[in-house]
Amino acid sequence: MAEESSAPVASSSTAPPAAAAAKPARSARGRPADDPDTRHSKTLSYILRHGAAKESLVLRPDGFVRVEELMKRPKLKGCDMETLHRIVRDNAKQRFTIRSEPTGDGGAEELWIRANQGHSVVESLELKEVASAEEVPVMVHGTTYALWPVISKEGLKKMTRNHIHCAVGLSGDKAVTSGMRTTANLFIYLDVAAMLADSIKIYTSTNNVLLTSGVDGALPPKYFKQVVHKVKGGELEEVPLGSTEA
16 A cells, blocks of 8 residues: 655654755756755756656656656756655645655555646646535635736636645635745635536645636636735735726
């Protein structure tokens, strides 16, 4: 049976701090000023969500790729196994899953890794379909207020991803580990019951992010239950539905 964990192997107590990790490749994602773990994490996200084909990697239908092959990519130069396990274990948003499977020669164990959501290339992740509105008391999409004039008319769109990403609450809520950017200042609460009644599928990812493709990649404004704007000072003000004043 496969062993799955966000931290299958604990880092040694003598492990070097992130800042002391090997210098990332010049082609690694992130800014030069970012610490090595941050750059390696951003590079992992890119490869596992969008860039596997460009990196000559084959993702399984469930999004997993062999760690052995992944670690050979030039973009991950400087990221050793200890660093990889630390990134998976310590990522606050639980972006990755790593697990061991008996897929090697003679049933030998191999490590596999995937990004838990955010893909533009994987269609069949291990997602749990939401069956009733009672399962999802809150489904909210976080974005920026500057986009409201467009969103209020055209709805939410999945853009280049496979799904529109939503959270079960606002950033800082105990149940929210991912799906809500801390920079968001416009919160669109969705009518889950209406979506399900219209056969719009909703899924929950392994790190508790709510995902939907809407209708042909978009979710019309008629499914917006409430819209809230976080104004300067942090106060929340309700935005009248249909309002396009920015």
